[in-house]
Amino acid sequence: MHAVVFAYHDVGVNCLKALLNAGIQVDLVVTHQDDPNENVWFGSVAKLCEEKNIPCITSSASKLNDLIPKLQALSPDYIFSFYYRHMIPAQILACAKIAALNMHGSLLPKYRGRAPVNWAILNGESETGATLHIMEAKPDAGDIVGQVAVTIGADETATEVFGKVSQAAVKVIEAVLPSLIAGKVPRKPNELKKGSYFGGRKPADGQIHWNQTAAQVHNLVRAVAPPYPGAFTEYAGKTMIVAKTSLNQPIPEHLNLGVCGIQVVDNQVFGICGDRQVVEILEWFPASK
Known part of the structure; x- marks a missing residue:
């Protein structure tokens, strides 16, 4: 199986490693340049790609469509998005022969959108998790492929909970990879009416x-x-x-x-x-x- 991966942050690093360990051929990784104004405390996807000799590029949101001819030529079985921060255009999603899948840091349909771990803690939740789902034009709206829950302690910080979510994301991807490698995508409805959408935080x-x-x-x-x-x-x-x-x-x-x-x-x-x-x-x- 061949894949193109859009990835960033610890979830990007850990899930990319899971794909490689399962024998998925990753032909291209698209990541972000680190923001000099941001406190970068997490793992580097670009560094992992350098270590594994995987082609890796960065792209601004406005120029993602420029990648379409390259992705069409690669013709990947899957496109994965692991904590990639830009919305991926539908024309790119269509380049996947089997499916385009995104890992989201909540128990969908709850906490669709930005900063799901931070919002869950802010709202006093006692549980969150990681969800792999089909990517559609609408954010975090596609069918659910796999999901693992984690607890949120009463005094735990976002960084501590994010560490749990990152581990849960690996468990999700490892659980569904045998089916994906067989060309089968397990899916159940993502019932949006039972959740809500949250925007970014400043x-x-x-x-x-x-x-x-x-x-x-x-x-x-x-x-x-x-x-x-x-x-x-x-x-x-x-x-x-x-x-x-x-x-x-x-x-x-x-x-x-x-x-x-x-x-x-x-x-x-x-x-x-x-x-x-x-x-x-x-x-x-x-x-x-």
Whole structure:
């Protein structure tokens, strides 16, 4: 079986390795150039391709259609997308003789769209996962090919959960590869009405609003904790990144629960929230650092 792979991030690295280990012939990999303004804390698809001597190119979203003649000439059995960040045009998907498949970091149909792990934590979910699905013009809308769930701990950060999702993605691809190699694509309906679509997140979305509940603040901190841009608040004229919070620490009796915002008592830092509950800030630092 021959494949063309669009890939980035840890999921891209790990799933590409799974294809190679299964004997899939990867004729071309399309990846992204690392953004100099982004904290790149994950594995490199380009480096893996260099090590494995796999042809690897980058392309802007506006020039993906320029790849169509090349892909038509390669005539791959499958096209895979593993955490590739651009929407792949339908004309490219049509170049796959059997199917074009995408790995998404949620339990579809839940959390279609961007930043699914971050959104799941932000919304206080206790479970997410990885889903391999048929690619269509509409994002994350095709039939489900395989799926593995993972738990989300009450204090786990997006990076920790993403590590679980990355491992789940490998389990999904390894489970379905025998069928794919046989030319058979298992599929079940992706019932979109039972899920929802979420857009991308920006650093500015990390601002803490202390009128929210303590659980909401804690979930925001977990969802965007470094190496993501981080939740932030103003204190003493400075913008502070709040990197770690707890809902379970003992609360001093003399906190003023009637005033939302930061209070420092005996060198401990607390955030008073809109539900008159408290988060203790265990780690924070100036945004300038």
